[in-house]
Amino acid sequence: MNVLLIGSGGREHALAWKIAQSPRLRRLLCVPGNTGTGSYGQNVPFPLNDSDALVDLAQRENVDLLVVGPDNPLADGIVDHFLAAGIPAFGPTAAAARIESSKAFAKEVMAAAGVPTAQTHVFERAEDALAFARASGQAWVVKADGLALGKGVVVADDLPATLAAIERLAATPAGSRLLLEERLHGREVSIMALCDGQRLLVLPPARDHKRLGEGDTGPNTGGMGVFAPVDDVSPALLDQIVATCMQPVVDELAQRKVPFRGVLYGGFILTEKGPSVLEFNARFGDPEAQAVLPLLEGDLLEVLYECAIGGLHPEKLRRRRGYAVCVVLCAEGYPGKPRKGDPIQGVEALDEEELLVFHAGTQISARGLCTNGGRVLGVTGLGNTLARARANAYAAAERITFEGKHYREDIGQGKDTETRK
Structure with a gap:
């Protein structure tokens, strides 16, 4: 099987490493790839914003499966172009990827599916969001509706911080629409599941560390580290999260004629009243993939292809001990x-x-x-x-050494995200 992998981050290196273990792999093309992916396939320097040219490349190279890593190509409809050309793709269409690319759409889907999530108010204008916040007299979680590289959420501690976050996010491309969300408290967990439009194959739960400094201090980042599995997510709790938060979303999207095929990534918070959804993503997390993929045994490529064509067999991937x-x-x-x-x-x-x-x-x-x-x-x-x-x-x-190197020293240790970020 010839595979075209889209992306250039640590997530894509982890995917290339795992896909290369498949006996079904004939050739792996990575667009644009990075230093690590080049060890497992051929890096192709190619722009990701030209889907038609990427389809032409895939046809010339007899690609059998597209695997998409990052969020922006999914939101821009790269999967739609490949499906129109008859090439199977692991990743949701642009319509299904709105579960990540529009937080307001995700809230609408969750409401229709009866999925527990925080109370939310959506605003088309920053002025209206500012007026609402002032009238409420309280702090809110402020979210930009669109994609913001993992930096479109501010958890404000007081009203002045809420107002400042509204003004800052409104000035970004992702913030043309804003959400103000109630703040929930509890331990967070990230759960990714491979999906074929109907069925889910749930991967080991993980806990990421978004903030720059030890003890979850400092600004949000794209992710400073992650560990998996998470021992405080029992098998029974995992089943509950899937049954009440993930499967209903998949069912709702299928009912809307936009089946979700790819990775449904849920960020959850374990409150006193039970698990609640913080947000959904439509792809593998980064760095979550770098901890979760090494815990899988079996042929990942075969399962990705089954998801792409709508015939997932969940038993083909197993969770290794450790x-x-x-x-x-x-x-x-x-x-x-x-x-x-x-x-x-x-x-x-x-x-x-x-x-x-x-x-x-x-x-x-x-x-x-x-x-x-x-x-x-x-x-x-x-x-x-x-x-x-x-x-x-x-x-x-x-x-490992380089000038200016810094990293958190408390990944997987001590107090882990007691309140939502």
């Missing part, structure tokens, strides 16, 4: 303006059974391997206990 902890190594300046071009040492020397290093913001230059983005590397440690997995990840993180 834990995974991914620690993200960041460049100086992240999450603001990260510095690029700093040489990276120590990656080549890491060759251990319980360790994986996924490339994100790196490049090969005349100086060797160098930084080329904010989140530079994802270092994933594996182990039969969470403590062993953490130890493996942090030992490797310390051995």
Whole structure:
């Protein structure tokens, strides 16, 4: 099978690594790919915003399956173009991807499906959102309706912070419509499920760490690290979340004639009244994929293809025993303006059974391997206990060096997201 993988981050490196293990893989093309994906397939420098040209490339290369990593190509309808050309695609159509690309649409779907989620108010104008917040006299979670690279949510602690967040997000491309949402309290969990439009194959639950600093302090980022599985999500609770929060959304979308095929990613908060949805994404999380994919046994490529054609057999993927902890190594300046071009040492020397290093913001230059983005590397440690997995990840993180390197030292340890971000 010839596969075209879209994306260039740590998530795509993890996908390439896992897909390459399939005996069904003949050839892997990565557009545009990165330093890591090039070890498993051919990187093709190609613009992601020209779907027609990508279809032409896929037809020339006899591609049998498209696998989409990032959110923007999904929202822009890349899957629609490939399906129109008769090429199976793992990822939702633009209509189904609105579950992520429009938070207001997601709320509408959840309301219709009876899914528990926070009370929300939607505003077409920032002035109306500001007036509502002032009249309420309280703090709100402020969300931009559109895609914002994981940075379109502000959890305000008081009214002045709420007003400032409204003005800031309204000035971004994603903030033409705004949502004010009640603040919920509890522990968060991320759950990804592969979907063929009807059935779900639920992957091990994970807990990510969004904020820059230890103890969940500082600004939000694209993700500083993640661990899986999450022990406080019992099998019974996982079944409850799927039955009350995920399957109803899949059923509602199917009823609307927009079947969801791809990864349905739910961000949940475990409140005193039970699990509630914070948001849905329409693709693998990053860095969540870098911890969850190593915990799977079986042929991922075969299952992705089955989802794409609407014939998922959930038993073909199994969860292996043990834990995974991914620690993200960041460049100086992240999450603001990260510095690029700093040489990276120590990656080549890491060759251990319980360790994986996924490339994100790196490049090969005349100086060797160098930084080329904010989140530079994802270092994933594996182990039969969470403590062993953490130890493996942090030992490797310390051995990798580059100027300005910084990372959180509390991934998978201590107080984990007691209140929603």
